[in-house]
Amino acid sequence: MKKETPKEESTPVCPKCGSALSDVVTTPTGKKLQRCSKGSWNAETKKNEGCDYVKWLPVEPETLDEKCPKCGAPLVLTVTRFGKKMKKCSTGGWDAAAKKATGCDYVEWINGTTEDLAEDCPECGEKLVLYTTSSGKKMKKCSTSGWDKEKRMATGCTYVQWL
Ligand SMILES: [Zn+2]
Ligand SMILES: [Zn+2]
Ligand SMILES: [Zn+2]
Numbered sequence: 001m002k003k004e005t006p007k008e009e010s011t012p013v014c015p016k017c018g019s020a021l022s023d024v025v026t027t028p029t030g031k032k033l034q035r036c037s038k039g040s041w042n043a044e045t046k047k048n049e050g051c052d053y054v055k056w057l058p059v060e061p062e063t064l065d066e067k068c069p070k071c072g073a074p075l076v077l078t079v080t081r082f083g084k085k086m087k088k089c090s091t092g093g094w095d096a097a098a099k100k101a102t103g104c105d106y107v108e109w110i111n112g113t114t115e116d117l118a119e120d121c122p123e124c125g126e127k128l129v130l131y132t133t134s135s136g137k138k139m140k141k142c143s144t145s146g147w148d149k150e151k152r153m154a155t156g157c158t159y160v161q162w163l
Helices: none
Strands: 032-035 039-042 047-050 054-057 062-067 074-079 085-089 093-095 100-102 107-110 112-120 127-133 138-142 146-148 153-155 160-162
Touching: 032 039
Parallel strands: none
Antiparallel strands: 032 054, 039 047, 062 074, 074 085, 085 107, 093 100, 112 127, 127 138, 138 160, 146 153
C-alpha cells in the first residue's frame, strides 16, 4: 500500500504555477496580500511581470472600545476590499448557506479621521481639528462644524483650509 504524504499547509504555493508565495505585504489602505514569488509589480509600466497570482488575505477585524447603539455588543472595525472603513456590530455576520445576514445589522461607515490641533479657528476662536478623508486628503476645519444627518446640512462653523 502506498503511503500518502500529507500536504504541507504551512507553505502556501501558487495555484497557477506551483511556486512558493512571497511574504505577506500590507497595502497603504490596510489590506493584506501575498504575491507569487515568480511575479512582481513593475511600478514603471504599472503591470505585473511574471506570474500574476495574488492572494488577498482576510483582514482581521479590530475590536473597538465602543458599544453597538442597537444591541450593546462591542463594535469591530473592518476594511472593505475597496479600502473603505466601517464600524460594525461584532454579533453581525453572514450566513453563506442561507445567503442572509445574521445577528445585529448595525453598520457605521467611516469617512475620515479627525485629530485635535492646538490652533484656534480664525473665524470663531474655537479649536481646529485636522481632518483626513478616506482618500487621504487632509484639511483643517473648525471643531464646531458638524453634519446634521436628518436635515442633511452642515452645522456650526464652516471654516475649512485644505492642506
Ligand atoms: Zn505563480
Ligand atoms: Zn449590535
Ligand atoms: Zn470656527
